[in-house]
Amino acid sequence: MADLRELYQDTILDHNKRPRNFREIADASATAVGHNPLCGDRVTVYLRLDDGTIEDISFVGQGCAISKASASLMTDAVKGKSKADAHRLFERFHKMVTARPGDPVDASLGKLAVLSGVCEFPVRVKCASLAWHTLEAALERKQETVSLE
């Protein structure tokens, strides 16, 4: 049975209340805006890239606890990583939040595993992946707003 505490773990609540890297980057080399029209969530991701490595990353925006915590955890997780590694991490993350409830969680996801409870709430998958889709757009330097319909 889906448990409230599985979805809203303390780490998530903490990142929701005190999001990490929640700021703009003035000299960002790439930015992208993500929008989830279903709930009105909006996130902007800022990147400073150096030779294919994410030197710095931040975000601003408004959203539900899941999307905000996910964005915050994401920024911590991909900082210092190469573009390719960030992309692979997103793939593994996406697999986790769309897994069947009860499936084993990929240990290499580290802290991101606190969002594994999302798979019990399919309507919240978009909230958890909004920041990641936005990061991908920023990495590909797409200018348009990412919209999760």
Added chain:
Amino acid sequence: MAKPAKVMLNVPAIKADFPILQRTIRDKRLVYLDSAATSQKPKQVIDATSDFYSRYNANVHRAIYELGEESTREYEGAREKIAAFIQAKSPTEIAFTKSTTESLNLVAYGYGLKGKIQKGDEIVGTVMEHHSNHVPWHFVKDHKGAVLKYVDVKDDGTLRMEQYDDLLTDRTKIVTVSLCSNVLGTINPVKEIAKRAHEVGAICVVDAAQAAPHMPIDVQDLDADFLAFSGHKMLGPTGIGVLYGKQELFEATEPLLGGGEMIREVHLGSAKWNDVPYKFEGGTPNIAGAIGLGVAVDYLTKIGMEAVRGHEMEITEYALEKLARLKGVQTYGPKDVKKRAGVVSFTIDGAHPHDIASILDVEGICVRSGHHCAQPLMERFNLPATARASFYIYNDMDDADALVAGIKKVQEVFA
């Protein structure tokens, strides 16, 4: 209980008619508080639609045989019931559509875009409309050069009526307004709005999607020119809606769909249309849906729309009182239940509406979260989203209590 029980409906008896309300959600009793999105259906309605398919399925108006006569009789019988339900003068003033959305598009297209509206003519709407009463009028603006104006909403959730007077000019051709807001619950003074529209020679289009299920509607008293609503919000099936139009305005409205059913004669390159309302019902209609809606109207009429309204006022007052006592919880719309329906939008400090809905879901409580297809209104109140609970005949004080307990749980999680 805060109020005398005598005005309350017999909820356990009503609940017994709704098969879905017997089920559990995540091992909890289902507390359905999203009837403003779509209502649940009593077994009488479910049986009526399946009865059509199992006993007398045939196309309407065309079959010579007995089955077709039966289906046509039931389909037209539903039209008569709906006409009586809203005090239309004749069933010919009732057209079946698929929804409120289609009904409003039909008016905007057939009366506005294809009809009377000229460049510079003015259409007055309101800031609180559902997207389905905004976007069709955008089409009229874009294609005919009509000018759109909007009556603002005051902080208390009511329309700025003094501004409405200023917006009306001799170029105003259409005034369009919801009888009841799907976000604020506000019941708008449509009778007064229509009267003033008529004084400048405009017609009044009414979105009754949130009103028809919940309160008595008398189109004669309102003097509405067109009035739209959906079956699925009033115990009926999905995919069936209604457009009421005064006979002479129906005559002056062009059809949205060309095809079978809506014609009298067709030649290569031209056609003569059928009489109203059939000219609006191109193609095989949603026969089972119309019959089901007729039975839903029977169900509501048996309870009595005054009683439905009274029941919902009691729960709404009770819920608003309870919510007002919770610190950090805001509700929107008029505080006086005489001015509002049982739609209660709320926010909780520190908790996003999406999280509110998820946490309530775990408790078996269904509420909506988001912009409720009313983005201009949300912008007016500077809200990205709200949570919304809405009440109907199968809800009672226990459901309101469950909502309050659920909200406390949300506050615990986000403490």
